[in-house]
Amino acid sequence: MARSLELDLSGQRSFSTLISLAARLLWRDWRGGELKLLSLALVMAVTSVTGIALFTDRLEKALVLESANMLAADRMLRSGRPLPKEILIEAKTRGFQTAETLSFTSMAFSDSSNMLVSAKAVSDAYPLRGEVIIADAPFVRGTPIASGPRPGEAWLESRAFPALELKIGDKIYIGESTLRVSHIIITEPDRSSGGMVDNAGPRVMLHMDDVAATNVVQLGSRVTYRFLFANTEPEILDDFSLWIDEEFNSEYRLRDVRDESAEVSEALSRAESFLMLGSLFAVLLAGIAIALTAKRYSERHYDYVAILKTLGCTSNQIAAIYLMIQVVLVLVSIGLGSILGWLTHAGILELLQTVLAVDLPPAGVRPYIVGSLTAIVCLLSFALPPLLALRETPPLRVLRKDISPEKLSDRMPYIFGLGGSVLLVSWYSNDLLITFILLAAVTAIAVMLSGFSYALLKSTSSVGMKAGNSWKLAMSAARRRRKQNVLQIMVFAITIMSLLILSLLRTDLISDWQAQLPEDTPNHFMMNISQSQIEGIEEFFDENGIRGNAFYPLISARVERVNGKDPEPQGEMGDGGERTTLAGGAETREIEEGSAKLGREAEVEGEEVRGRLSRRQVTWAAEVPSDNRIVEGEWWDESASPGYVSIEEEYAGWLGLEIGDSLEFEVLGQQVSAEVSSFRSVQWDNMQPNFYIIFSPGTIDDLGATFLSTALMEREQKVLLNDLVRQFPTMVVIEIDGLIEQVQTIIAQVTSAIELIFFLVLISGALVLLSCVNATLDERFYENAILRTLGAGRRLILSSLVIEFATIGVLAGFIATVGAEASLFYLQERVFNQSFDLHYWVWIAGPLAGMLVIGALGLNSTKEVVRVSPLILLRRIS
Amino acid sequence: MPQAMIRVEKLCKSVPTTEGVLEILRDIDLEIDAADTVAIIGASGSGKSTLLGLMAGLDAASSGDVLLSGHSLASMDEEARAILRGQLVGFVFQSFQLLPSLTALENVMLPIELKGENSAREKALQLLNRVGLSERAHHYPNQLSGGEQQRVAIGRAFATEAKILFADEPTGNLDTATGARIVELLFDLNKEFATTLVLVTHEDRLAKRCGRIVRLVAGVVSSDEKTSHEVDKKSVR
Known part of the structure; x- marks a missing residue:
């Protein structure tokens, strides 16, 4: 070969x-x-x-x-005792900026008057973030400055000026030292993060070097020491946090803004x-x-x-x-x-x-x-x-x-x-949870669709195209393209579901926020009010056009016995303990600090810790507070006899309580018994007085409670605080207007961001719908070109196309609605900490939107089939 | 004895169907010499296109072998068969199979480029000129008539000077007059390039232009005859 x-x-x-x-x-x-x-x-x-x-x-x-x-x-470290200096030294070697502050309450004297002030001494580097706004006249907008007072100087908040009859350049006396008033503080960045020590009166800010000379801070004084740290790298901050945990056996905890403000x-x-x-x-x-x-x-x-x-x-x-x-x-x-x-x-x-x-x-x-x-x-x-x-x-x-x-x-x-x-x-x-929820939703849709396609498969098999009328033609087309249609419905459903989830979440989040901090949210808390002062305070508010609110009795109580035994707390209260915030927030914070401070001693002196942790500011009320919800048991009716108590659900869980348990309290040295009648959920971030423990009326009414109330004061009304405090000298005013403004700013920003994201996802969704419609165009073109060739009218073809797409749209919309509601249930309850309610209107709007949008898109993409001659179409396709 | 350009040995093709195994081709033996022209004819479903696909290495046989210029296709995978096709084989199809996004010129250039040869453009232009389409070189397939598209396809088939040309119903999509012109062109070029031509057709007139006619009936060669053309060719020699 x-x-x-x-x-x-x-x-x-x-x-x-x-x-x-x-x-x-x-x-x-x-x-x-x-x-x-x-x-x-x-x-x-x-x-x-x-x-x-x-x-x-x-x-x-x-x-x-x-x-x-x-x-x-x-990040910030806080303690009621002096903080170890080696933390500052370590921070500096790690390249941090650091600063120190020291807050304490004291009497401040001018040459002609005096008042209780919240003093705060700051080191040179203060503030590490943000600015102090200062001015040379009270109650003006002021100019920002990135430092605190120099040694020998004092800066005071506006309302201290009329109260102390001061002007710039005057002297004030704190303890044994004399300081010169050099500026007026309009705002300070961390004003809202303080406890009672920082909110008991107008601020006087001085330099750290001047503290010793005042001789005010002594062993046992109520003071708050803070170390401030700044670094632009979050990882370095986290490493540092770990180092502090390890080095000090969790005695100190590096805190960020999330620890400081629940809102x-x-x-x-x-x-x-x-x-x-x-x-x-x-x-x-x-x-x-x-x-x-x-x-x-x-x-x-x-x-x-x-x-x-x-x-x-x-x-x-x-x-x-x-x-x-x-x-x-x-x-x-x-x-x-x-x-x-x-x-x-x-x-x-x-x-x-x-x-x-x-x-x-x-x-x-x-x-x-x-x-x-x-x-x-x-x-x-x-x-x-x-x-x-x-x-x-x-x-x-x-x-x-x-x-x-x-x-x-x-x-x-x-x-x-x-x-x-x-x-x-x-x-x-x-986040594995979100991954799981999303994939579960998609899987659920896939399963539902298998059922749907099975149903279609079982439905009477049709022979031929049923080209007699548009409805039958559309249905037979939908059946013939079953496989593609099921896929198409799945894609449409996932797209519509994504848009529904985002749109509903967005609406719910924004309305939640608006409800949480409405325009008239009270921005001042008044505490330590005696029964006899209530009438006078109400008159003062009326005369000056201040919007005041109800007065809540407030009394300190401790759970001593549960069903006759010592209470046995289960695990940690965690940050929940922090959330008492405004209702006696200072008290609660100090207790929490105690627990951190006593971390190591806790093992030995566990009982003492438990005792301290179970002390709370409590109240009594005839009706459920507006933002509370009974989750178990029943609230007392108006005629109920004394001797019942309602407990916040998380706190109840911490103490391992059950409805009907008998509790013994120590209230201002007296023993009080009460039966647990209900557990409540509390909305901690509503900036209203909130309580872990509420008694039924008549149980502790005569034990000498003081009262707490809230009021909304505009910026220009703040000077009235001086008169108020002068008329009712025992009253303590906590100003949270700065905090509320900050939260409102953040929420406004977040809302805009949410709107933007929604818009972008909408565009992506539209793109998917378009590509999905296009995916089956060839076959639809081919079939309809042949129908046209065989003499089918324009109207028959167009209406059958609309019906086919609209049917697909309705089905996709319905499946999407089911998927969206199911996903929202988990997302809202588990991820967003919102309560889930069925969105009834979506059950109509979802399928309807699917029908309209997909019908219109489908028609728009396929209408060419009746415009161009069948010959050109067939030639183009082949 | 000169080596056969195409040798088909005991070639079988069967496919599984819902009603059992369907035998499309059974024990086909054929030998086609270089520069021969062979028509494969038969009724619809007789297996002629399947035979063409197997001979061209477009599909793998169930058993038996095809040797193209001595290279056994049975021992090759699709990768190797593709390389062999690029070196040895050209195609003309009933439905032209031009790439719609390429111009006439680019379609003819493509196999030359794929073969890695230089001067693809010049060669392609010459071929387009030869098939009478030099003025339509920059038109896309959908701008050309059926006859014009088949001319481009013929130009492309000869572009790499393939030794073997397989044609599947080359006039099947054309009217009689256009078909006749295409056939002329195909045979002229075939003669010019001394290509071995195997064509599948059901048109007797076209089949008779070939030197030999192989008739398939139900997957088996029922007749294998030389035509007058072959006799003429031999007598001229």
Whole structure:
């Protein structure tokens, strides 16, 4: 037999040939519009993620700054006893900025008058964050300054001036020292983070070096020592926190703003969860859009690849060509998406300029990295499988069109897509609970859809197209495309569900916040009021146009025995103990500090600790306080006899109480018994007086309670505090107007951020809906072109298309509503600490919106079928 | 004895169906010499396209072998078959199979580029000129008539000077007059390039242009005859 032909069967093709082929393919696909939707989906993913990340990064930094202002530092250490200096030394070696403050109450004297003041001595570096606003005349706006008084100087709050009959340059006397009044304090950054020691009277600020000379602070004095720390790196702050824990056996705890303010902490963590959830949905939706467009792109390339293979291209070369195309796509999307993301966030900032009270610090590189990684993960998990399936296209397809690489493309995308989603979701949320909830919701939808498709499968099988009327035609079309339709409904449902979840969460969060701090939230607490003073105070308020509120009796009580035995607290009260805040907040804080301080002694003197921890400021009331909810047992009715007590649920859990338990209290030295009749939930962040323990009327009424009340005072009314305190000298006024303003600012910012994220997710959602409608266009075009050829009228075809899409929309909307409500139940109860209520209107609005939007989108995309001649359509498709 | 350009040995193809295994081709033996022209004819479902696909290495046989220029396809995987196709084989299809996003010129250039040869553009332009389409070089397939598209496809088939040309119903989508012109062009070029031509058709007229006609009935070769063309060719030699 003769030699065979000399052939180069190595298959070696120069890399440059492949690159040039890939480049041509890319260019021609782009020119032909094949790649536009895929690129658009990718660019959208990068844009929304980068835009959101940029905005949240900057907003978060601003919020951190803003909230750091509430501490005048990033972290703070507080104690009633002097703090060990080695902590300061260690902080300095770690590159921290540090400062010290010391708060105490004292009498301040002028040459003609005197009053109780909250004194605060500060070191040179104070404040580390934020600014003290000072002025040279009382009750004006003032100018910011980033330091405290120099040695020998004192700064006083406005209302101390009339009370002490002072003017700038006068002398005041604190203890044994004399200070010169040099400025007026309008606000100080950490004013709201103090306890009773900081809120017992107007502020007098002095330099730390002057404290010794006053001779006021002695062993046993009520003082609060604070160390302030600042560092821009959160990791370094966390490391330092660990070091303090280890070095001092948890005796001291580094605190941040979240420890200090339940209100801000709650708002911040909810906002963070929402922003995270929002960007999560944005990227998931973009991922779905990418998967859909990549699938369509790859299906349209089967013939292409078959021809290339026929012409001698190997599978590996095909894979290389499409990988190169993907690399270019990723690079272009990252570049374009980053620019668009920056522009989006800049545009939104421009829009929000009036709302954002603070200048946003510049963003770091992280948002761009997040955006880029998202593009890569999205492409790898959503687009790679269908594109890789191309590699398996059999060349025989050039002879037989019905052969396609289905075996591979069927399962791979789901596995990859699920893997990618899990990766992205857990990466973004850094939260297994949210990952679980979202995946559970998606799985639930998938299961419901299997049921639905099964039902469709079982429904009477139809023969032919039923082209007699549009309704039957639509239904038979829906049945024939069952597989695609089920997939399409799933995608629509997930999209609508995401939008519903975000939109409902957004509405609920914002209305919650508005309800939490309405315009007329009282901003001053008055304590230590005797029964005989109540009438006088009410008259004072009336005369001066101050909006006062009800008076709550307040008395200190301790649980001594539960069912005749010593109380046995279960575990830690945690931060819950802090949350008594305003109702006798100082008292509670000091008790908590005691527990921290006594951490090591606790093992030995556990009983003493328990005793101290079970002491609370208690009250009595005939009716359930407005923001409280009975969770177990029953509230007493009006005629009820004395001897009942209602306990806050967490506190009850801590003491291991049950309804009907008999408690013995020590109240101002006297023994009182009461039966537990109910457990209550308390809304701690409403800035109203809240209580762990409420007695039924008549139980402790005669034991000598003092009263507590709240009032709303405008800024210009604050000078009246002097008259009020002078008329009722035993009364203690706690001013929380600064805190409320700060919280309101933060909430306003957070609300704008939420609106923005919602808007971006809306765009992503629209993109998915569009790509999903497009995904089945070819087949619909083909079928309807044939129907047209056979003489079907324009009206029949259009109305059957509308009916088919609208039916799909209704089903998707319904499934989305179920999924959204279920997800919201878990999200609100577990993540956002909100109570969940069914959103009845959504059960109608969801399916209706699905029907209208998808019907309109479907019609818009397919109406061409009746405009263009069937011949052109058929030719275009073949 | 000269080596056969295509040798088919005991070739079988069967596919599983819901009603059991369906045998499409059974024990086909064929030998086609270089520069021969062979028509494979038969009724619909007789297995002629399947045979073409197997001979061209587009699909793998259930048993038996195909040797193209002495290279056994049975021992090759799809990767190796692709390389062999690129080196040895050209195609003309009933439905033209041009890449819609490439112009006529680019479609002809593609196999030359894939083969890694230089001067693809010049060669392609020459071929387009040869098939009478030099003025439509920059048109896309959907801007060309069926006959024009098939001319481009023929140009592409000869672009790499393939030794073997497989044609599947090359006139099946064309009217009679256009079909006739295409057939002329195909045979002219075939002669010019001395290509081995295997074409599948159900048109007797087209089949008779070939030197040999292999008739398939139900997956088996029922006849294998030389035509007058082959006799003419031999007598000329």
